[in-house]
Amino acid sequence: MLTKVFAAAIQGISATLVTIEVNALRGIQFFLVGLPDNAVKESYHRIQSAFQHNGLKFPSKKIIVNMAPADIRKEGSAYDLPIAIGILAADGIIENARLDQYIIMGELGLDGGLMPVKGILPITIKAKELGYKGIILPTQNAAEAAVVEGIEVYPAESLIQVVSFLNNESKLPVYRIDLEKEFYSRQSRFEFDFSEVRGQESVKRAFEVAAAGGHNLIMIGPPGSGKSMMAKRLPSILPPLTLNESLETTKIHSVSGYLSDGTALITQRPFRSPHHTISSVALCGGGSNPKPGEISLAHNGVLFLDELPEFNRDVLEVMRQPLEDRKICIARANYKIEYPAGVMFVASMNPCPCGYYNHPTKTCVCTPGQVQRYMNKISGPLLDRIDLQIEIVPVPFEKISDTAPGETSATIRERVIAARKIQEERFKEEKSIYCNAQMTPKLISKYAVLDDTSLAMLKTAMTRFDLSARAYDRILKVARTIADLDKSEDIKYQHIAEAIGYRNLDRGNWGT
Secondary structure, eight states: OEEEEEEEEEETTEEEEEEEEEEEESSSOEEEESSBOHHHHTHHHHHHHHHHHTTOOOOSSEEEEEEESTTSOBOSSTTHHHHHHHHHHHTTSSOSTTGGGEEEOOEEOTTSBEEOOSOHHHHHHHHHHTTOSEEEEEGGGHHHHHTSTTSEEEEESBHHHHHHHHTTSSOOOOOOOOHHHHHHTTTTOOSOOGGGOOSOHHHHHHHHHHHHHTOOEEEEOOTTSSHHHHHHTGGGGSOOOOHHHHHHHHHHHHHHTOOOTTOOOOOSOOEEOOOTTOOHHHHHEETTTTEEOHHHHTTTSEEEESSGGGSOHHHHHTTHHHHHHSEEEEEOSSOEEEEEOOOEEEEEEOSSSSSOTTOSSSOOOOOHHHHHHHHTTSOHHHHHTOSEEEEOOOOOHHHHTOOSOOOOHHHHHHHHHHHHHHHHHHTTTSTTOOSGGGOOHHHHHHHOOOOHHHHHHHHHHHHHHTOOHHHHHHHHHHHHHHHHHTTOSSOOHHHHHHHHHTBGGGOTTTTO
């Protein structure tokens, strides 16, 4: 008897419908076709054990399982449950009448228990788009799937529960969550706060400007000056995620398998800080079994690279295109995938190998050649893509010992949100432009117009520091953000002066 069960495959961060056709014929062999990987092929043994443990008989027939479309590679153990259901339906153990109403996904344990799988959120979204009544899945994935409204989510603990449900012998509860409560309840709970940072007022201001305009930022300073400490606090002053951003971010983490059990939504902007030994594939994504990389996992949030010169230069250079285009296109011989990469890039570095070049009290032991070679590890094109370049000096004892609380992240965040609202109104007619950092040259010429005095100052800076055309655009974008923080419609002299001050590494006399 021929039967069909419906599942889904992940491509990039989206899902594609997979039809699992099972035909039971006279004979004794088992065939699994349709471009399955080894994990899918191994499902035969897991299904056999699950059947035996639950008193179900594996058919003594020739079983042919086809996973269509056959030109899409099927990966992972998530097809155990739909294949098992298809085999039982082909053998007449399960009624066929209701199978076309559901997407079914789940990994089987040897005892027939269901274990969580990756990518349930995009699969549920696809099931809703295709008009399915519901999705049957492991209990651990229920909260993640329930954020999609308009489709019923049926969590199950075991294979036998699903069999009884499809035969109308018992019911599975429909899992529901309060989406609004889930989304808003944890948006303002941060582990780190800027009130804990002593001194460094100018750097805090630079972080505020970066957050307000979505600008990339690099800090350069000696060890212990607070670079990593402040970077970890950046998410606490960024605008809260919108629901669409939250869903998009959750999809990426769902596909990667980084959602913890019971997590329905990612409600705070992600902060990713990979180690400097990371490979280019781990950073950008791809691989033999394609997965999003660290850049995509930081989408709608912060990607922080600590000790930037310690990263492999080839790894850093692959970031140039994603930082500009806000997406990563990965093309290989057997697949082509596009991952989102809308990140706020933040980096930190020491000024030299020993870390104390230009230190106010400690002596640098590096030669000028060593300092230059260390700085040259960061290419000019990559630095050009970083809007704010800030030099950090150590905090004096008087500031460290000061017990008075500093300005809180919540207070800074209010100013950032106000500036972002100005930008949202400004770009409401523009497609895919939400903040000043995303402005195109056409928009810069429209919204970042300078008066004669400001233009003369910028011309002097461009000539003196030998800045590139891209640096010119970056300065105008940052100046536009500073004006928005001041609620000024026009970019004024002081705004352009402050923006020029954030190009420290472009200066030929830096550190002298």
